[in-house]
Amino acid sequence: MPTQTTQSPGPLATSTRPALSGRGLVKRYGAQHALAGVDIDIQPGEAVAIVGPSGSGKTSLLHVLAGILPADSGEVLLAGTRIDHLGKAKRSELRRTEFGFVFQSGMLVAELSAEENAALPLLLGGVSRGQALADARQWLDRLGLAGKGARRPGELSGGEAQRVAIARALAHQPSVIFADEPTGALDTRTGRDTMNALLGAAAENGAAVVIVTHDRDLAESVPRMVTIRDGRIATGVTGS
Amino acid sequence: MNSFRLALRVLRGDRRTRTSAILTGLGVAVATGLVLLLVSLPFATEARGERSTWQEPSYGSGEDGPATLSLASSEDYTGGDKITRVDVAPLTDPGSIALPPGVGKLPAPGEVLLSPELARLADGMPGSQLGERFGGDVVGTLGEDALKFPGQLVALVGHDADDMPVTAFQQNGFALGGAEQDPLLQLLAGVGVVVLIVPSLVLVASSARLIAARRERRLAALRLAGATPRQVISMVSAETAIAAVGGALLGAAASPLLHKLATFVPWDGGTWQASDFQLPLGVAIPVVLLMPALVLLAAVLGLRRVMWTPLGATGSHERKPLHWWRLLSLPLAGLFFAVVVSTAEDEMGMMLVLLGLALIVASAALVGPWVTSAIGGIFGRIWRRPSVLLAGRRLRDDPKGAYRASAGVVLAVFTGSMALTLMPSFESMAGSSSPFRDSVLYVPTDAARAERIVAETNATLERYGQRERAIGVGEVVLAKGENSGQQALVLDCERAEGLLRLDMAGACAGTPGVYSEYPMELNGVTVSAEWGTQGVPLPADTPVRPFEVTGEDMYSTAIIDPAVLPEGVSPSEVTVAVPTTQANREVVRTALAAAAGGAQIESREMRIWDQQTQLSDLRRVTVIGLVAAAVLSGCSAAIATAGSVMDRRRTFGALIAAGTPVRVLARALRTEAAMPALVATIGAGVVGVLVAIGLYSLVEEESSVVLTPWIAAPVVLGAGVAVLAASVCRPALNRVRAEPLADE
Numbered sequence: 001m002p003t004q005t006t007q008s009p010g011p012l013a014t015s016t017r018p019a020l021s022g023r024g025l026v027k028r029y030g031a032q033h034a035l036a037g038v039d040i041d042i043q044p045g046e047a048v049a050i051v052g053p054s055g056s057g058k059t060s061l062l063h064v065l066a067g068i069l070p071a072d073s074g075e076v077l078l079a080g081t082r083i084d085h086l087g088k089a090k091r092s093e094l095r096r097t098e099f100g101f102v103f104q105s106g107m108l109v110a111e112l113s114a115e116e117n118a119a120l121p122l123l124l125g126g127v128s129r130g131q132a133l134a135d136a137r138q139w140l141d142r143l144g145l146a147g148k149g150a151r152r153p154g155e156l157s158g159g160e161a162q163r164v165a166i167a168r169a170l171a172h173q174p175s176v177i178f179a180d181e182p183t184g185a186l187d188t189r190t191g192r193d194t195m196n197a198l199l200g201a202a203a204e205n206g207a208a209v210v211i212v213t214h215d216r217d218l219a220e221s222v223p224r225m226v227t228i229r230d231g232r233i234a235t236g237v238t239g240s
Numbered sequence: 241m242n243s244f245r246l247a248l249r250v251l252r253g254d255r256r257t258r259t260s261a262i263l264t265g266l267g268v269a270v271a272t273g274l275v276l277l278l279v280s281l282p283f284a285t286e287a288r289g290e291r292s293t294w295q296e297p298s299y300g301s302g303e304d305g306p307a308t309l310s311l312a313s314s315e316d317y318t319g320g321d322k323i324t325r326v327d328v329a330p331l332t333d334p335g336s337i338a339l340p341p342g343v344g345k346l347p348a349p350g351e352v353l354l355s356p357e358l359a360r361l362a363d364g365m366p367g368s369q370l371g372e373r374f375g376g377d378v379v380g381t382l383g384e385d386a387l388k389f390p391g392q393l394v395a396l397v398g399h400d401a402d403d404m405p406v407t408a409f410q411q412n413g414f415a416l417g418g419a420e421q422d423p424l425l426q427l428l429a430g431v432g433v434v435v436l437i438v439p440s441l442v443l444v445a446s447s448a449r450l451i452a453a454r455r456e457r458r459l460a461a462l463r464l465a466g467a468t469p470r471q472v473i474s475m476v477s478a479e480t481a482i483a484a485v486g487g488a489l490l491g492a493a494a495s496p497l498l499h500k501l502a503t504f505v506p507w508d509g510g511t512w513q514a515s516d517f518q519l520p521l522g523v524a525i526p527v528v529l530l531m532p533a534l535v536l537l538a539a540v541l542g543l544r545r546v547m548w549t550p551l552g553a554t555g556s557h558e559r560k561p562l563h564w565w566r567l568l569s570l571p572l573a574g575l576f577f578a579v580v581v582s583t584a585e586d587e588m589g590m591m592l593v594l595l596g597l598a599l600i601v602a603s604a605a606l607v608g609p610w611v612t613s614a615i616g617g618i619f620g621r622i623w624r625r626p627s628v629l630l631a632g633r634r635l636r637d638d639p640k641g642a643y644r645a646s647a648g649v650v651l652a653v654f655t656g657s658m659a660l661t662l663m664p665s666f667e668s669m670a671g672s673s674s675p676f677r678d679s680v681l682y683v684p685t686d687a688a689r690a691e692r693i694v695a696e697t698n699a700t701l702e703r704y705g706q707r708e709r710a711i712g713v714g715e716v717v718l719a720k721g722e723n724s725g726q727q728a729l730v731l732d733c734e735r736a737e738g739l740l741r742l743d744m745a746g747a748c749a750g751t752p753g754v755y756s757e758y759p760m761e762l763n764g765v766t767v768s769a770e771w772g773t774q775g776v777p778l779p780a781d782t783p784v785r786p787f788e789v790t791g792e793d794m795y796s797t798a799i800i801d802p803a804v805l806p807e808g809v810s811p812s813e814v815t816v817a818v819p820t821t822q823a824n825r826e827v828v829r830t831a832l833a834a835a836a837g838g839a840q841i842e843s844r845e846m847r848i849w850d851q852q853t854q855l856s857d858l859r860r861v862t863v864i865g866l867v868a869a870a871v872l873s874g875c876s877a878a879i880a881t882a883g884s885v886m887d888r889r890r891t892f893g894a895l896i897a898a899g900t901p902v903r904v905l906a907r908a909l910r911t912e913a914a915m916p917a918l919v920a921t922i923g924a925g926v927v928g929v930l931v932a933i934g935l936y937s938l939v940e941e942e943s944s945v946v947l948t949p950w951i952a953a954p955v956v957l958g959a960g961v962a963v964l965a966a967s968v969c970r971p972a973l974n975r976v977r978a979e980p981l982a983d984e
């Protein structure tokens with residue numbers, strides 16, 4: 001059993017099982033090791049920032065943890081249960097129900113309104129139209145988008161669009177939210193606001209958050225920071 | 241950097257660009273090949289005509305010199321195949337008459353030249369079946385160059401000048417060349433070009449869409465990096481030109497193969513020689529150049545958006561609702577069509593009808609997107625499932641794009657249902673008004689010849705051991721006053737019943753008289769041999785007896801028994817008629833043909849058979865065209881579906897990464913692709929039938945359109961093609977699922 005290499009376990013680590021764990025994760029692209037044996041535990045409700053130089057394997061780790069990419073070896077556990085060997089359909093369902101995603105930008109459905117975009121995971125989960133839209137509207141209100149629910153993504157600013165994406169990631173009450181460079185296309189101020197909105201909303205909901213970012217300043221605002229270098233977790237570098 | 245080099249590098253490096261280029265090339269190749277074939281059709285009939293003009297009388301002659309040749313052309317049949325029979329007699333020194341290519345010599349009286357196929361047939365059966373019809377010794381065969389198509393049955397029979405049939409035409413040598421293009425094929429080829437070109441171009445446009453998103457981003461990047469509009473245009477043109485020119489050349493290279501295939505399709509009695517489809521270079525080269533030019537133009541026009549707003553291309557496009565006036569265009573075009581159809585009389589009217597037809601087709605391009613957008617609007621309001629919501633919004637947002645994919649299917653369905661409505665209706669029109677029974681063979685001629693033909697025919701029939709006998713049926717006029725009168729056939733009651741399509745209703749039991757379908761007053765009626773000549777009064781006490789017409793669309797004629805024909809009236813026009821049975825028809829034909837010496841042998845049966853052959857030619861060509869159009873438009877719709885997935889690859893990838901089942905997206909895409917196509921297909925079917933009814937009324941006033949269940953076939957076919965093409969989204973989405981978040 002590999003030991004946890006980060007020094008500062010999450011605040012709840014002692015009391016509960018991790019929400020999500022990676023054990024000995026290896027991901028290769030040809031001869032290139034994008035991940036060369038990564039172990040990581042994410043506690044329920046914990047926010048983790050993953051930082052590291054470009055090409056170090058941050059995105060790969062996120063995708064492997066979320067079951068978007070299969071690992072070449074190693075295990076992924078969701079609340080103690082292995083999920084890496086599940087079939088495509090099952091993994092897809094897990095992503096739909098247990099996880100939420102915030103991407104860099106442009107990943108909202110252009111033809112749908114902000115409200116409908118946010119309601120999409122609920123609709124896919126079988127929630128009725130009225131209920132799903134009402135829930136989505138609530139989330140948009142909480143994220144400061146009251147009155148903008150009918151707008152299309154093209155009619156929103158970059159920061160607003162990202163907040164819609166956050167609402168979409170949270171609407172179905174997932175246990176883990178994955179965000180890959182959620183502020184990458186935003187200016188510093190908006191980026192900080194968006195990050196705060198994401199962290200705040202996730203905390204309120206008790207969802208764990210895994211955020212990949214280039215921006216060290218932004219990462220500082222996240223309780224726990226994990227640094228990756230050459231596909232490995234760099235020891236001795238910790239967040240606050 | 242040279243734009244061609246850049247384009248080649250992109251094509252080498254990027255798989256999707258390469259796929260798109262290959263599809264564009266294939267689309268252009270297919271379009272080029274088809275256009276080359278269609279354009280060659282009228283030329284092909286012309287080439288055939290050039291070889292066979294000598295078989296017809298040279299109607300234009302008289303100005304071209306003194307008559308040197310007497311020629312009669314007639315049609316004969318053997319076992320359901322048509323024989324072209326040409327009877328000739330020189331009016332001058334035979335050696336001075338120029339011979340048509342493929343005709344080795346001018347047959348002397350009593351000599352016959354047969355085409356190879358006819359010679360083979362004649363050798364294969366008893367003379368009484370076929371060989372003896374030509375009444376002479378076979379002295380040679382006709383070459384390929386003298387035949388309209390390979391395997392044509394032709395007999396060239398020599399005569400003395402005074403031994404020619406009434407229909408003989410005195411002319412200056414054989415008619416050579418000067419054939420004209422078949423107007424029906426010209427029309428069909430024109431319709432075919434439109435019906436096949438549209439799906440081909442949609443195919444090209446769809447394959448361009450496969451990479452539209454990626455290309456726009458690349459071009460926007462180039463523009464942002466400072467490339468001038470001119471440079472950007474030349475880069476895209478180079479990329480498209482490589483594909484389009486390659487495709488056009490491929491199409492041109494493959495066109496001999498297509499032409500070879502076309503030679504197997506019978507038209508007007510037979511198949512084709514391979515060389516018939518050769519196009520003059522002056523026509524072929526512009527066609528080959530035109531296709532890539534059109535594609536290039538479309539590509540450059542499509543660039544405008546990127547050109548003027550380098551960043552706009554990557555942003556979202558505005559959605560302007562389509563105006564409802566689009567909806568008016570169809571009824572307006574329909575109204576125009578209805579008006580011109582009901583008033584059309586002359587050539588100008590026909591042009592207007594064609595214009596109306598074009599307007600209806602064009603209005604589909606206006607109405608289609610509006611209807612698509614309306615469907616989207618409805619879906620966007622009533623949705624319960626996310627797939628319906630996604631499809632509805634997409635249709636609402638880009639109705640033109642969504643409709644474009646089905647434009648080819650729509651056009652094919654429209655044309656198909658129009659053709660299928662017209663055809664059975666034309667078929668029901670086919671017929672003949674001849675009063676003779678279907679099985680009677682008859683030869684219209686004059687009194688002197690008739691007597692000889694009857695005698696010779698009966699002698700031959702006797703020799704063949706047949707019981708049937710030929711008789712001459714004279715024609716007279718029963719005139720009343722200056723202007724009114726009726727034709728009457730000179731026949732006794734029993735024979736009339738045997739030869740004609742009528743029921744004498746017991747009239748034959750009485751004394752001979754005049755027989756008529758309608759009540760007739762004989763007071764003041766005179767009998768004469770021809771219209772306008774002085775008649776001999778008919779005794780007013782001649783009995784008039786009614787008969788019933790049993791055949792369809794028979795022209796009205798009276799019958800006068802020879803026994804009551806007044807003295808001094810001898811008919812000048814006489815028709816020699818022989819009844820036949822199924823068993824002895826060919827033999828009787830042989831006896832009659834040998835005696836008739838080139839006069840046309842008529843029979844209602846063959847007249848109708850001829851019409852049916854023409855219709856089945858038409859049907860065959862239509863079916864081939866429709867199948868080609870369906871395949872083409874199906875391909876283009878399929879590529880369009882794949883393109884619409886690729887267009888939104890990033891969005892779909894993100895949705896799939898977030899756990900959206902491919903099934904839901906596939907359902908949305910299928911709905912989005914198939915829905916407008918289905919509605920448009922049904923609409924096109926209905927409009928097609930209505931237009932056909934309109935067109936039909938041009939040709940025939942009374943008889944009504946025959947509606948068969950087959951009319952639904954194009955709609956079903958089109959809908960099937962649309963649904964099938966829409967199902968392509970599944971494999972396309974699976975590709976996305978393999979790497980959902982890979983950047984393009």
Ligand SMILES: Nc1ncnc2c1ncn2[C@@H]1O[C@H](COP(=O)(O)OP(=O)(O)OP(=O)(O)O)[C@@H](O)[C@H]1O
Binds near residue numbers: 029034058
């Ligand atoms: N699809 C792929 N094919 C080949 N190599 C890949 C692929 N995706 C990633 N890699 C390689 O794997 C390594 C890790 O990539 P990854 O995207 O995880 O880095 P990252 O830390 O997210 O970088 P960045 O900060 O630039 O986004 C890199 O060296 C990259 O080149």
Ligand SMILES: [Mg+2]
Binds near residue numbers: 059
């Ligand atoms: Mg990354």
